[in-house]
Amino acid sequence: MKITRARSWVVKQPARKIDNQLKIKDRGFVFIQVDTDEGITGWGEITTYPGPVANRAISAYVDQIGSWLVGEDPEDIERIWNKIFRGMTYVGTRGATSAAISGIDIALWDIKGKMLNQPVYKLLGGAVRDKIALYCHPPEPENPEHITKHAKDIVNAGYKAFKMDPMMHHLHVGNSTFLDGEISADAEEKAIEIVAAAREAVGPKIEILIDAHGLYNVPTATRLANRMADWNIFWFEEPVPAESWKALKQVKEQVKPLISVGERLHTRWEFIPIFENNLADFVMPDITWTGGITELKKIATMAEAYYIPISPHDASGPINVMSGAQVMMTVPNFYKLETSRFDLSYYNEMIDKPLNIKNGDLYLDESPGIGINLNEEYLAANEMDINRPIEYDPSAD
Ligand SMILES: [Mg+2]
Numbered sequence: 317m318k319i320t321r322a323r324s325w326v327v328k329q330p331a332r333k334i335d336n337q338l339k340i341k342d343r344g345f346v347f348i349q350v351d352t353d354e355g356i357t358g359w360g361e362i363t364t365y366p367g368p369v370a371n372r373a374i375s376a377y378v379d380q381i382g383s384w385l386v387g388e389d390p391e392d393i394e395r396i397w398n399k400i401f402r403g404m405t406y407v408g409t410r411g412a413t414s415a416a417i418s419g420i421d422i423a424l425w426d427i428k429g430k431m432l433n434q435p436v437y438k439l440l441g442g443a444v445r446d447k448i449a450l451y452c453h454p455p456e457p458e459n460p461e462h463i464t465k466h467a468k469d470i471v472n473a474g475y476k477a478f479k480m481d482p483m484m485h486h487l488h489v490g491n492s493t494f495l496d497g498e499i500s501a502d503a504e505e506k507a508i509e510i511v512a513a514a515r516e517a518v519g520p521k522i523e524i525l526i527d528a529h530g531l532y533n534v535p536t537a538t539r540l541a542n543r544m545a546d547w548n549i550f551w552f553e554e555p556v557p558a559e560s561w562k563a564l565k566q567v568k569e570q571v572k573p574l575i576s577v578g579e580r581l582h583t584r585w586e587f588i589p590i591f592e593n594n595l596a597d598f599v600m601p602d603i604t605w606t607g608g609i610t611e612l613k614k615i616a617t618m619a620e621a622y623y624i625p626i627s628p629h630d631a632s633g634p635i636n637v638m639s640g641a642q643v644m645m646t647v648p649n650f651y652k653l654e655t656s657r658f659d660l661s662y663y664n665e666m667i668d669k670p671l672n673i674k675n676g677d678l679y680l681d682e683s684p685g686i687g688i689n690l691n692e693e694y695l696a697a698n699e700m701d702i703n704r705p706i707e708y709d710p711s712a713d
Contacts, residue, residue, distance in 0.1 A: 319390050321351040322382035322420060324362070326373040330660060343632045344371045344494070344700065345666075347690055348378060348419035352390055358423035359690050362415050362604050372702040378416045385420065390427045396419055401583075410582035412643045421608025422639045422686065429685030437645035440613055442646055444488070447677040447681040448641040451477035451525065452658040456484040458496030459506070460513030473658040474675030477523035477550065481532050482510035483531070483540070487665045494557050497533030499540070508543055508616055511608045515547040523550035526573075530554040530580060534563050538570045543657075545572035551598055553577065563591045568595050579629035582606050584614050593624045598651060603640045612640065613620040616647040619642055625651040634663040637671060641678050653678065666694050 325347045344367040347362035362378065364370045381400055388396055396415055404413040408557040429436045439441055442463050454466030457480055470478045486503030499507075514524055525551045528537060537555030544552065556563040558580035568575050574597035581587055582605055590596050601611045616626045626649055628640040637655055644650045664670050668689045672679040682688055 317356070317390055317427075318353045319350060319388045320353050321349070322378070322385040322423070323349050324378040324382075324419070325349065325695045326371050326375045326700045327695055328700050329662070329698065332567050340364075340533065341608075343367060345461040346371045346375055346378075346419070346613040347633070347635065347692075347695065348423050349384070349428060350390065350420065351693075352397075352427060353391045355362050355690075356390075356427050357686065358390065358425070358427035358428070358430070359635055359688075360419035360422035360604075360608070360635050361639070362419040363632030363636065364415060364605065365609065365631075372700075374412060374415055374704055378419060381416050381420070389555075390424050391431070393421060393424045393428065393610060396424065397607070400520050408647075410586065414582040414611075418604045418606065418611070419607040420636060421610050422603065425609045425639070425642075426685035433684050435680060435682060435684060436609060436639070436642035440643060440646040442607075443645045444644060445650070447679050448644055448650075449476070449652045450673065450676050450678055451475060451523070451652045452477055452655045452676075453479055456481055457514070458485050460509050463510050463514045464517040465578045467514050470658050471522055474678055475658055477525060477652055478523075479525035479527055479553070479654070480510075480514065481527045481529055482507040482514075483528065485643050492529050497536055499532065499536055503542075504540065507540070511544050511547045511549065520548065524548075525550050525553060525576070528555050528582045530557045532556060534566045537567050541567070541571040541573050541575075549573050551576040553600070554580070561593065561595055564590075564595050565593055574598065576600050576627065578602075579605070583611055585619060587615055587618060591618060591624065596624065597687070598625050598627050600627045600629045600654070602631075602636070603643065604632060604636050609639055609643055612643045613646070614648065616643065620647070620649040623649070625649050627651040628653050630654045630656065633687065634660070634667050634671065634688060635690070637678070637679075638688050641680055641685055645680060666691055 328344050331342045346362040350358040356648045362374050363376055400417050401409055425436050457463035541552040553576045553623035555567045578600040580603045603614050619626045631638045639652050659672055
């Protein structure tokens with residue numbers, strides 16, 4: 317079997333209501349399609365941030381790399397992974413390159429599963445569990461009343477854990493900016509009120525995960541985490557920007573809550589200092605950014621050797637959820653898989669069957685590959701013209 321084409325799709329899903337009431341803006345997704353000369357197509361995903369610019373940029377990057385894949389045997393997943401990784405060494409092997417590899421790698425595993433008529437998890441060592449525990453997000457909370465309502469909705473849907481950024485309301489340009497790492501006193505007090513309201517709303521047994529989005533300096537992150545410990549938060553995520561593991565070390569050594577990092581760490585090499593220096597209690601790589609199915613399995617095994625649970629990050633689309641779940645079916649040291657919302661029915665128009673989620677758990681079946689296929693008619697109907705000029709809005713998806 318030979319690869320005949322590898323291409324990206326940037327698609328835009330129109331604004332809609334989700335979770336029965338919540339209106340969300342239109343948002344973009346980046347999917348990868350790898351075709352073969354035997355009629356088998358594999359699907360991958362990269363969807364990244366900030367969407368209007370980053371999705372277009374990564375799409376163009378993948379399409380250029382795609383020319384290297386034509387004529388390759390899609391079964392040579394490890395070799396193709398290394399071919400791209402080493403080929404792009406001057407451009408940089410993390411970030412855009414690891415994301416491009418991720419989307420292609422997921423599609424190649426999908427092809428292999430379809431060739432062998434097996435789900436990917438059976439090709440990665442077989443299942444160690446029969447379902448994948450999920451956690452999800454409320455809309456980012458604006459005030460205590462807001463989180464009270466949405467936290468209760470999540471618990472009523474059967475979820476045992478959810479994640480929020482109670483500081484998000486003070487950010488004026490999305491969640492990817494950092495200048496001084498400070499937070500105003502007013503915003504900090506409001507964040508604490510939101511955490512208190514969330515705990516009050518759901519009682520002591522629900523796990524409340526706090527995401528700091530890598531936005532704070534050492535003293536600010538340390539103070540926020542320790543204040544929130546009074547409400548028994550489950551973890552404090554990405555306290556500081558990803559570039560300095562020594563800053564993370566300072567925070568880790570001074571805070572009471574458990575620490576989780578990893579969505580901005582790409583490939584197994586960037587997890588070495590985390591494990592070697594005891595910098596995290598959980599790791600949370602994103603399968604669409606860190607190197608795909610191949611790399612997530614390797615990072616999970618590294619974490620296992622340190623008795624660190626892994627909890628894949630996901631803030632995007634259905635391929636991210638399903639490919640992460642395929643790997644986690646085989647991983648002993650799995651905590652929970654992230655999903656954006658408790659109601660993921662807004663994926664349904666893109667895929668050939670709904671995700672099978674009950675009471676906060678995702679169930680996989682014997683479907684080959686990653687277990688779902690994208691709807692090509694939907695992709696074609698919603699494809700964005702990436703050459704059309706856009707007005708940059710870093711807060712948009
Ligand atoms: Mg996060």
